[in-house]
Amino acid sequence: MTKEKLMAIPNVTTPSSPVVFNPDICDGCNTCVEVCQIDVFMPNPEKGKPPIVLHPDECWYGGCCVNECPRPGAIEFKWALQHRGYWKNKATGEIHQI
Amino acid sequence: MSTWHDYLKKKGHPPDWPYPVRFEQEQEVAADVLVIGGGIAGCWAAISAARQGLKVALVEKGDTVRSGAGGPGCDHWCNAPANPLSNVDPDEWAEHMADRPYCNGIGIQIQCRENYDCLLELEQMGGKVRDTGDDYVGAEGRDDKTRLMISPRYTRVHSYVPGMVKPATLKSNPENKLNNVVIRVWGTTFKPALKRECKRLGVRIFDRVMATSLLTEKGEQGTRVVGATGVNNRTGEFMIFKSKATILATAGAGSIWLISTELGGYSNMMSRTITGDGTVMAWKAGAELTTMEATGVLRIATGLKHKWYTGAGDASYENVPLVDANGKRLPLPIQGWEDAGAMVPTMDVEQKIREGIAKGEYTLPFYGDFPAMPDVERRATWNLMLGEESTTKIIINTFNKAGYDGSRDLLQSYKYIEGNSLPQWGEAGYGGGLLVDWNLKTTLEGLYAAGTQMFSPEDHSYAAATGRYAGRKAAAYAREIGGSRISREQVNREKARVYAPIKRSDGMEWKELHAGIARAMQYYCSEFKTENLLNMGLGTLQKIEKESVPLLFALDPHKLMRSLEDISLLNYAQIIIHASLARKASSMPLNFRRIDYPAMDPPEWRKYITIKQENGKVKTGELPMAFWGHMKEQYEAHNKDYTGFYKGK
Ligand SMILES: Cc1cc2nc3c(=O)[nH]c(=O)nc-3n(C[C@H](O)[C@H](O)[C@H](O)COP(=O)(O)OP(=O)(O)OC[C@H]3O[C@@H](n4cnc5c(N)ncnc54)[C@H](O)[C@@H]3O)c2cc1C
Ligand code: SF4
Ligand code: SF4
Numbered sequence: 001m002t003k004e005k006l007m008a009i010p011n012v013t014t015p016s017s018p019v020v021f022n023p024d025i026c027d028g029c030n031t032c033v034e035v036c037q038i039d040v041f042m043p044n045p046e047k048g049k050p051p052i053v054l055h056p057d058e059c060w061y062g063g064c065c066v067n068e069c070p071r072p073g074a075i076e077f078k079w080a081l082q083h084r085g086y087w088k089n090k091a092t093g094e095i096h097q098i
Numbered sequence: 099m100s101t102w103h104d105y106l107k108k109k110g111h112p113p114d115w116p117y118p119v120r121f122e123q124e125q126e127v128a129a130d131v132l133v134i135g136g137g138i139a140g141c142w143a144a145i146s147a148a149r150q151g152l153k154v155a156l157v158e159k160g161d162t163v164r165s166g167a168g169g170p171g172c173d174h175w176c177n178a179p180a181n182p183l184s185n186v187d188p189d190e191w192a193e194h195m196a197d198r199p200y201c202n203g204i205g206i207q208i209q210c211r212e213n214y215d216c217l218l219e220l221e222q223m224g225g226k227v228r229d230t231g232d233d234y235v236g237a238e239g240r241d242d243k244t245r246l247m248i249s250p251r252y253t254r255v256h257s258y259v260p261g262m263v264k265p266a267t268l269k270s271n272p273e274n275k276l277n278n279v280v281i282r283v284w285g286t287t288f289k290p291a292l293k294r295e296c297k298r299l300g301v302r303i304f305d306r307v308m309a310t311s312l313l314t315e316k317g318e319q320g321t322r323v324v325g326a327t328g329v330n331n332r333t334g335e336f337m338i339f340k341s342k343a344t345i346l347a348t349a350g351a352g353s354i355w356l357i358s359t360e361l362g363g364y365s366n367m368m369s370r371t372i373t374g375d376g377t378v379m380a381w382k383a384g385a386e387l388t389t390m391e392a393t394g395v396l397r398i399a400t401g402l403k404h405k406w407y408t409g410a411g412d413a414s415y416e417n418v419p420l421v422d423a424n425g426k427r428l429p430l431p432i433q434g435w436e437d438a439g440a441m442v443p444t445m446d447v448e449q450k451i452r453e454g455i456a457k458g459e460y461t462l463p464f465y466g467d468f469p470a471m472p473d474v475e476r477r478a479t480w481n482l483m484l485g486e487e488s489t490t491k492i493i494i495n496t497f498n499k500a501g502y503d504g505s506r507d508l509l510q511s512y513k514y515i516e517g518n519s520l521p522q523w524g525e526a527g528y529g530g531g532l533l534v535d536w537n538l539k540t541t542l543e544g545l546y547a548a549g550t551q552m553f554s555p556e557d558h559s560y561a562a563a564t565g566r567y568a569g570r571k572a573a574a575y576a577r578e579i580g581g582s583r584i585s586r587e588q589v590n591r592e593k594a595r596v597y598a599p600i601k602r603s604d605g606m607e608w609k610e611l612h613a614g615i616a617r618a619m620q621y622y623c624s625e626f627k628t629e630n631l632l633n634m635g636l637g638t639l640q641k642i643e644k645e646s647v648p649l650l651f652a653l654d655p656h657k658l659m660r661s662l663e664d665i666s667l668l669n670y671a672q673i674i675i676h677a678s679l680a681r682k683a684s685s686m687p688l689n690f691r692r693i694d695y696p697a698m699d700p701p702e703w704r705k706y707i708t709i710k711q712e713n714g715k716v717k718t719g720e721l722p723m724a725f726w727g728h729m730k731e732q733y734e735a736h737n738k739d740y741t742g743f744y745k746g747k
Contacts, residue, residue, distance in 0.1 A: 004107075012103055014360055021100045037160030037169055037371055039306070039331065039656055042116045050100050052113060055656065057360055060370045063492025064164040067286070077496050085493070086510040087502050090425075090469045096507075098500045 015080035018059040019066060021050035026074035032065035041065070050074070115654055120335035121600060122593070129155035129302065130576040131569070132341035134309045134326060134376060137166025137369075138558055139549025139565030140347035141292035142216065146569030147345075148299035149744060152576055155339060157328055159348075159371045159659070161305045162293045167349065167369045167550075172285025172558040173487040174249055175227070177206070179279045180214040183241050183248055186277050187270035189730040194266060196729065199687040199699075200389055200529075200706065202554040204536055205564050207729040209556065213563040215743035217281070220562075222744070223291040226284035234482065237474045238435050239282070247282040247482070250416055254438030276438070282478070285486045285558070306332045308659045309375065311592045312344065312383040312545070317585030319711060320384035322543035324582040327592045329662070334600070334655035336593060340584055342544065342576035345568050346532065347561075348376030349550035351670045354526045355393075355624070357616045359609040367525070368550070373663035374670035376551050380532055381673060386541040386710040388553045388721065390677035392529025392688040416483060417475050418468060420511060423461040455514060463515050465508035476504050524624060526674060529688065531555060533708060536726070536736040537575075538568040541710070544579070546572045553706075598650070599661040605649030608660040614642055615668050623675055627692045636675045643668060673709065680707045680718040 018040065019032075028048040033041045038058045041051040061083070069075045079085075084098045106112050131147040133140045136158030144156040158165055178184070179191035186194075192210035196203040221227050228245035229235075239248035253276040267274055296303060309328040315321040323344045328337035351374030352367075381387060417434030421427055429447050431440035443451070454460040468476050484490040502509070531553040532540045539546050548568035549561030622635025647665060652658035681688075683695045683703035706721040726732060 007107060009103055009106065012101075016103075017101050019100075023100075034161055035164045037165040037369060039160070042113065045113050045116065052105055053101050056101075058370065058660075060489070061492070062164075062170045062369075062489040063495070064170050066495070067170070067491055068164070077492055079496065085497070086463075087497070087507045088465060088510065089506060090467075090508050091506070096501065098496055098502075 013057045015056060015078075017053045017056050017078060018061060018080075019053070020076050020078050022074055022076070023050050025071050026050040027071060029070065031068055031070060032075055035064045035068045037062070037064070117332040117655070119655070120330070120333045121655075122334075122336060122597060124336045124338060126338045126340070127155055127302065127304070128340045128581075129153045130342050131155075131572050132326060132339050132344045133157065133569070134344065134346050134379075135159075135166070135348035135549075135551070136162035136293075136296075136303065136305070137347060137349060137549065138168040138289075138292075138561035139349075139551065139568070140166075140345070141289070141296060142562045142565030143345045143347055143546075143548050143569035143572070144296050144301045145292065145299060146566040147573040147576075148296070148301050148569075149746065150570065150573035150577070152573050154299075154301045155304065155341070156296060156301050157304045157307050157309050157326070157337070157339065159306070159308045159331065159375075160369075162296065162303055163290055165289075165369070165371065167367060167372070168285070168488065168558050168561065169289045169369065170286065171486045171488040171491055172288060173282060173483045173485075174251060174557070175213065175217055175281040175283045175559045176251065176557045177209050177279055178214045178217065178281055178559060179210050179277075180212075181217075181246065181278070181281060182244060183246060183278045185271045185275040186268050186279060189733075190268050190270045191277070191279060192729055194268060196724075199685075199704070199723065200392065200554055202552060202556075203724060203726045203729050204534060204538070204732075205552055205554075205556065205560055207733045208538075208567050209560040209563045211563075211733060212567060212740075213559040216559065216562045216566055217283070218743045219566075220288060220291060223295045224287065225291045226287045227281070234474055234478050237478045239278075247478070248276075248278045249280040249282045250276075250435045250439040251280040251433065251441070252439050253277050253280075253435070280439075282482055283486065284482070285488070286491060304328070304337065306330055307337055308662065309339075309348070309379065310596050310662060311588075312379045313338075313340075313584045313588055314383050314542075315582055315585075317588030317591075319382070319713065320542070322582060323383060323545040325584050326379070327589060327596070329596050329655070329658065331655050331659035334658065336596070338584070338589060340581070342579050342581060343546060343572035344544060345546040345548060345565075345572050346376040346380060346540075346551050347548045347565060347568075348372065350374065350531060350555070351377065351526045351667060353612075353616070354667055354671055354674070355524045355616055355619045357609070357612045359613055372550075374526075374666045375663065376547075377531060377673070378666045378669040380540060380542070380545065380547075381669065381711060383542060383545070384711055385545060386533045386708050386719070387530060387673065387677075388533045388706045388708045389688065390530030390673050390709055391681050391690055391707060392554075393524035393526060393674075394529065394689060415466065416479055417471060418466040418479060418509075419470055420464050421467045421470075421508070422464055425467075426460065427467075428460060428464060451514075464511040464513065466511055467508055468504035469506055469508065471504075473505065480504050524619070524689070526670065529554060530674070530677065533721075536732050537571040538564060539571065539575075544575070546575075596658075596662065598648070599652035600658055602649070602651040603653065605651045606646055607651065608657060608664050611642070611646055611650060611661070611664045612667065614646065615639065615664065615671055618642070619671055619674075623671070623678060625691065627678055627690070628694045629679065632675050632679050636672065636679075639668060639672050639675065643672075676716050676718070677707055677709050680709065
């Protein structure tokens with residue numbers, strides 16, 4: 001196991017990210033950065049890489065970033081734990097949560 | 099690696115600010131018509147002014163393509179009695195809708211007369227307003243000829259207020275056919291279409307610019323508005339706009355009573371970007387406001403209550419029967435064809451359900467019984483309404499992806515198990531706003547307002563129709579009037595105010611300030627109001643202004659914007675308290691309760707309270723109910739030249 005240098009970092013803002021990027025699919029086009037009315041993201045300093053989530057605590061959870069991404073699978077919505085909805089199979093009564 | 103701390107760990111340093119930093123640098127822009135706020139009303143205002151051939155500048159805090167409450171979408175085009183399927187007369191319908199205390203009869207009349215024209219124009223611009231793909235053939239309300247889809251909302255009854263659901267027979271609809279005044283639309287297509295049209299017409303769009311103040315003639319309060327200032331929230335650049343006419347369309351104030359410092363994006367029906375800026379700018383310039391003492395209860399809130407649609411009382415949840423955990427049908431209205439679009443249960447029904455829960459007659463949690471619906475209705479509710487509504491598109495997409503299937507699965511309802519909003523969490527902004535006349539001109543020369551920015555606003559199509567109307571009227575004014583000089587001294591004063599937070603690197607961060615303001619409002623201006631409590635609230639807010647605002651610090655242009663927003667909220671909160679002090683009576687429709695004046699809506703207090711600043715002093719006044727006069731006559735007198743929907747290029 002390589003030993004990682006430990007940094008002193010304040011508590012991470014929670015929820016720490018409203019979305020998850022898939023770096024294999026995302027080409028860093030920054031469409032999501034531009035459509036976000038809140039400016040939750042910033043472009044990655046490295047061109048072609050997924051944006052960086054800078055202000056997760058300000059997210060309005062409107063989903064435009066995900067809706068507008070031209071590359072399916074590059075960005076996925078990640079509901080905060082307290083926002084995850086439920087449903088129930090009418091026939092079996094089995095409960096599911098998103 | 100996509101979170102900030104990941105980046106830090108990998109690189110050993112935080113990322114540099116991604117945009118050029120231009121604090122204090124100036125950019126000057128001149129336009130005939132300046133529109134502040136690029137949401138629904140603002141985009142429509144810019145388009146209609148540009149169609150008059152004028153030079154238009156549009157300033158938007160986010161990016162116009164998806165900004166504002168209506169940016170993500172819209173599924174109901176409300177109050178469109180001029181649509182070809184309607185069974186009511188537009189003027190009679192407008193009067194009917196305005197038969198509510200403290201509404202805005204001017205805006206409602208404009209909406210009812212012109213919003214169907216807006217819809218046709220939206221279609222020209224590329225917005226989808228009909229079932230052109232024949233996806234919903236057989237759905238109730240779908241007209242096979244026009245392919246318009248009528249919503250059950252308002253088909254017989256209309257009221258959001260429990261206990262006030264009133265069936266009405268209109269003269270124009272004596273047989274009591276369904277009113278057919280609300281249209282289901284594919285609103286996710288709207289905002290990009292509006293931005294495209296703005297660009298096509300040559301509107302100069304300034305995205306990521308937060309307007310911060312209005313500029314007035316000689317820099318004096320109460321004089322003609324001749325421009326505005328702003329700050330770019332990515333670069334920090336200072337913007338100076340000179341204009342002949344200015345239209346404010348920044349909506350209301352989202353979270354005056356509400357803030358979570360960890361979930362700062364919590365807001366109510368409004369976008370998180372909506373922080374009372376326009377109202378406060380106008381207030382400082384000397385414009386008159388009204389109904390500022392009104393509050394609503396928290397309704398849909400992103401990241402908070404009702405984020406997950408729960409039925410019965412949530413807009414858009416049409417036609418879904420609610421059942422208890424054992425599948426027993428609840429007597430809640432379904433906002434559907436069956437109950438003619440009743441939006442909320444009556445107090446009796448609400449009471450019955452609560453008692454039923456306590457007695458074990460109904461078992462929690464409740465569910466939306468999607469499987470019980472006919473397939474086409476289920477698809478219409480799920481794919482069309484929830485899919486197009488706004489922030490709900492992402493909900494249905496993530497649910498679908500996770501395996502939810504409405505033909506098989508019940509959707510859980512959070513009504514009752516999540517509890518009610520705390521009574522001290524009020525909602526501002528759907529009540530108070532700028533006072534306007536039949537030209538949607540405010541009480542200041544050169545200043546117009548549209549959409550939620552006006553007092554007692556309504557919804558999306560109201561914002562569209564009033565924006566389009568204000569654009570027309572402001573253009574007519576701008577065409578007649580000469581330019582005017584801006585006051586350098588006023589600009590300098592504003593610059594000093596705007597940049598103060600970046601001169602410090604410690605003190606107080608914006609979230610703490612916001613939380614402090616919200617707490618003061620929760621304590622002193624909430625469910626129980628008295629002269630003493632309100633004065634304590636005012637004192638607390640003034641103390642915050644004097645002691646905490648000078649401590650505000652902002653580390654970058656984005657946080658500078660948030661800091662300036664808080665100062666707007668602080669001013670907005672003070673205006674609410676001033677207005678609350680002026681109303682010495684309680685009022686049901688204003689959701690306004692004073693312990694020291696408990697009588698509800700006594701006849702002598704059935705009037706609008708107006709409020710403005712004159713020479714820096716707060717001055718209140720009053721206006722009678724329906725002060726706008728005869729709606730149809732006034733509208734016609736002011737719009738002799740109106741030519742209907744746009745047929746030009
Ligand atoms: C979840 C949700 C669902 C809804 N569904 C419907 C529906 O189906 N039907 C319906 O009729 N209505 C619906 N509404 C309401 C509708 O979206 C609003 O009534 C409408 O957007 C109001 O338009 P507006 O132009 O007044 O405000 P907005 O569209 O919110 O626009 C205000 C704009 O001003 C900008 N702004 C604010 N401050 C500044 C500043 N200082 N400088 C520059 N710009 C600024 C904001 O960024 C924003 O873009 C819904 C709202 C929400 C939140
Ligand atoms: S997530 Fe999508 S929109 Fe965002 S940068 Fe990647 S590819 Fe572009
Ligand atoms: S959900 Fe909306 S506010 Fe949140 S990051 Fe995506 S676009 Fe921005």
